[in-house]
Amino acid sequence: MPIETKFTGTDTYVASDDLMAAVEVAMELQKPLLIKGEPGTGKTMLAEAVAKSLNKELLIWNIKSTTKAQDGLYIYDTIQRLYDSQFGEKGVDDIAHYIKLGKLGEAFKKEEQVILLIDEIDKADLEFPNDLLWELDKMEFYINETKETVKAKIRPIVIITSNAEKELPDAFLRRCIFHYITFPGKDLMRQIVNAHFENLQEHLLEQAIKTFYWIRDIRDIRKKPSTSELIDWLRALMIGGIEPDTIQKKLPYLGVLVKKDEDLEIVKQMNV
Amino acid sequence: MFTSFFYTLKSSGLNISATEWLTLMEALDKGLAHSSFTDFYYLCRTVLVKNEGEYDKLDAAFLEYFKNIKEEKLDMEQIDKWLHNDAKSGKLTNPELYKDTRTKREAVEVHRMFRERLNEQNSEHNGGNYWIGTGGGSEFGKNGRVAGGIQLGNEAGMKTAFAVMGERRYKDFRRDTKLSMRQFQVAFRELRQYSRKLDLPKTELDIDGTIDSTCNQGGYLKLEFEQPRKNTVKLMLLFDSGGSMYPYSELCNQLFQAVNKANHFKDVKTFYFHNCIYAKLYKTPECLSGDWIDTQWAFRNYDKEYKVIIIGDAGMAPEEFLDKNGNYSGPNNGLSGHEWMQLFRSKYPHSIWLNPSYHGDLTKLYWMESERLIKEIVDMYPLTVDGLKRGIKKLMSNQQRS
Numbered sequence: 230m231p232i233e234t235k236f237t238g239t240d241t242y243v244a245s246d247d248l249m250a251a252v253e254v255a256m257e258l259q260k261p262l263l264i265k266g267e268p269g270t271g272k273t274m275l276a277e278a279v280a281k282s283l284n285k286e287l288l289i290w291n292i293k294s295t296t297k298a299q300d301g302l303y304i305y306d307t308i309q310r311l312y313d314s315q316f317g318e319k320g321v322d323d324i325a326h327y328i329k330l331g332k333l334g335e336a337f338k339k340e341e342q343v344i345l346l347i348d349e350i351d352k353a354d355l356e357f358p359n360d361l362l363w364e365l366d367k368m369e370f371y372i373n374e375t376k377e378t379v380k381a382k383i384r385p386i387v388i389i390t391s392n393a394e395k396e397l398p399d400a401f402l403r404r405c406i407f408h409y410i411t412f413p414g415k416d417l418m419r420q421i422v423n424a425h426f427e428n429l430q431e432h433l434l435e436q437a438i439k440t441f442y443w444i445r446d447i448r449d450i451r452k453k454p455s456t457s458e459l460i461d462w463l464r465a466l467m468i469g470g471i472e473p474d475t476i477q478k479k480l481p482y483l484g485v486l487v488k489k490d491e492d493l494e495i496v497k498q499m500n501v
Numbered sequence: 502m503f504t505s506f507f508y509t510l511k512s513s514g515l516n517i518s519a520t521e522w523l524t525l526m527e528a529l530d531k532g533l534a535h536s537s538f539t540d541f542y543y544l545c546r547t548v549l550v551k552n553e554g555e556y557d558k559l560d561a562a563f564l565e566y567f568k569n570i571k572e573e574k575l576d577m578e579q580i581d582k583w584l585h586n587d588a589k590s591g592k593l594t595n596p597e598l599y600k601d602t603r604t605k606r607e608a609v610e611v612h613r614m615f616r617e618r619l620n621e622q623n624s625e626h627n628g629g630n631y632w633i634g635t636g637g638g639s640e641f642g643k644n645g646r647v648a649g650g651i652q653l654g655n656e657a658g659m660k661t662a663f664a665v666m667g668e669r670r671y672k673d674f675r676r677d678t679k680l681s682m683r684q685f686q687v688a689f690r691e692l693r694q695y696s697r698k699l700d701l702p703k704t705e706l707d708i709d710g711t712i713d714s715t716c717n718q719g720g721y722l723k724l725e726f727e728q729p730r731k732n733t734v735k736l737m738l739l740f741d742s743g744g745s746m747y748p749y750s751e752l753c754n755q756l757f758q759a760v761n762k763a764n765h766f767k768d769v770k771t772f773y774f775h776n777c778i779y780a781k782l783y784k785t786p787e788c789l790s791g792d793w794i795d796t797q798w799a800f801r802n803y804d805k806e807y808k809v810i811i812i813g814d815a816g817m818a819p820e821e822f823l824d825k826n827g828n829y830s831g832p833n834n835g836l837s838g839h840e841w842m843q844l845f846r847s848k849y850p851h852s853i854w855l856n857p858s859y860h861g862d863l864t865k866l867y868w869m870e871s872e873r874l875i876k877e878i879v880d881m882y883p884l885t886v887d888g889l890k891r892g893i894k895k896l897m898s899n900q901q902r903s
Contacts (some may be wrong), residue, residue: 409553
């Protein structure tokens with residue numbers, strides 16, 4: 230496989246034109262790419278696809294509500310050192326021994342360019358993105374304990390995803406390239422689904438997609454089914470050997486598509 | 502050469518900084534627009550706009566600036582401008598106006614009229630009954646109140662028009678906001694009270710405990726852990742969902758979102774009421790009869806540690822507030838609104854009232870009497886970032902009001 234320099238999607242990831250343009254701009258300008266979109270539109274998968282198509286290593290930093298910016302740079306494991314000092318372990322006198330690099334530090338240290346995915350940045354504290362401004366701008370940080378500066382040899386391609394749980398600070402946004410993944414229309418959806426299945430019956434797909442968008446368009450639905458749920462549902466329909474023409478009427482395996490009790494009720498009522 | 506484009510974007514309300522503009526120039530230098538108009542559009546969008554809510558503004562500015570190269574049958578851009586002003590038009594004070602006074606027209610007929618009206622109209626109209634515009638009683642326009650008309654650029658709520666026409670894909674995301682939600686979120690961060698008295702695993706190193714234990718063991722290291730400190734603040738939000746609150750729905754929505762997205766509260770309860778708190782608290786903003794809980798039930802089940810934020814305009818007639826049968830949309834249960842408020846306040850000592858149409862000391866006028874009376878019971882602050890900050894300070898201070 231020839232090594233690509235431009236991202237054009239992969240066998241299993243169908244990217245829209247504007248998304249590909251955004252990835253290219255971010256790479257050329259060496260700025261972080263911030264991806265937002267409805268859950269299930271493939272935000273996290275984008276990084277995997279970019280890594281695969283460019284044949285680069287992917288590092289994933291999963292953000293949780295307790296994650297601090299420091300965790301991504303390095304952690305000084307004081308407790309381990311304290312323990313070791315009790316027993317006079319080898320290397321206790323060397324602080325560097327107890328400095329553990331975080332994902333950002335790891336990405337900086339690599340000899341080759343890597344893709345760094347900072348997943349669900351909005352899960353963390355409100356100030357979290359601000360604490361990373363310098364590090365993402367300059368691609369370097371300073372380790373106090375060892376007086377060492379870690380600087381990226383080759384700037385990693387940074388992809389950041391957000392579910393918009395929290396508003397991100399302006400200063401952070403100004404430094405990013407932004408892209409919002411809209412929910413795919415029927416045509417793009419057909420391509421996406423086909424990328425996941427090898428021998429999908431045309432008729433089954435047609436009926437399933439019709440029903441899927443019908444459910445999404447019901448106004449009162451609280452949690453709309455997403456692409457990944459459609460794919461799971463199709464898989465269930467295939468395994469169950471469901472007759473395509475009965476899908477709209479019987480709504481088999483509806484629980485795969487619709488997860489909330491009240492939504493299930495609404496869909497069933499609408500279908501009567 | 503593009504500087505005038507920069508100002509077109511600026512004047513369309515996009516907040517673009519010099520940094521972002523220079524980034525765009527750099528990208529153009531690198532040839533990332535590929536001499537294609539579509540790629541140029543994507544490039545601008547991805548570099549200059551950082552919120553999907555603002556995509557629509559960019560679209561509008563693009564149409565405005567490059568209009569000569571766009572061919573269009575129906576001038577959605579122009580219509581959108583006419584509709585744009587609803588945020589400024591402000592209060593809709595008379596609830597009578599919301600009532601549907603006309604019979605439904607035939608769909609075909611309405612469409613025909615829309616076309617005709619579009620041809621006649623050449624300027625912006627808001628609040629009238631004939632032209633295409635916002636807030637009025639014409640069959641055409643945004644947030645209108647005539648059943649069976651054509652609704653343009655639908656944003657929320659009124660549900661009176663049967664069709665939504667509009668081409669811009671990102672219209673739904675648009676929000677013209679005076680205050681950023683982030684400011685509200687930052688303010689809510691102040692609402693914290695830390696405690697270790699919670700049932701959590703011990704994950705934090707207890708330095709003092711470790712030193713004690715290590716000394717007790719004659720210098721042999723023994724690590725002690727303790728529970729992390731957690732926020733114990735419980736919050737109850739009460740929204741006035743009456744007709745006069747309609748102009749502030751966006752503001753209330755932001756406040757609601759800010760609370761929802763703050764994940765540091767121990768518990769958040771949200772209820773709705775109509776003008777004043779009476780015997781029932783509604784579970785949904787629609788305030789439907791029956792979809793409620795007894796206010797007394799809330800008193801029994803939610804303890805006095807709950808910090809209460811009431812959001813309302815306190816804009817009701819004094820008789821509605823003071824009469825024992827003053828509640829026209831639900832039961833009074835023998836108490837006037839005034840008495841209910843006093844009862845509520847005595848149950849929840851940590852309460853504040855946020856008022857989007859706060860009049861301060863100007864409440865001596867007759868129709869503001871209710872606001873004055875409520876202010877005597879609960880501390881009232883304007884619904885602004887600053888008001889919220891002061892209110893939260895009040896909630897966190899333990900001093901009781903005499």
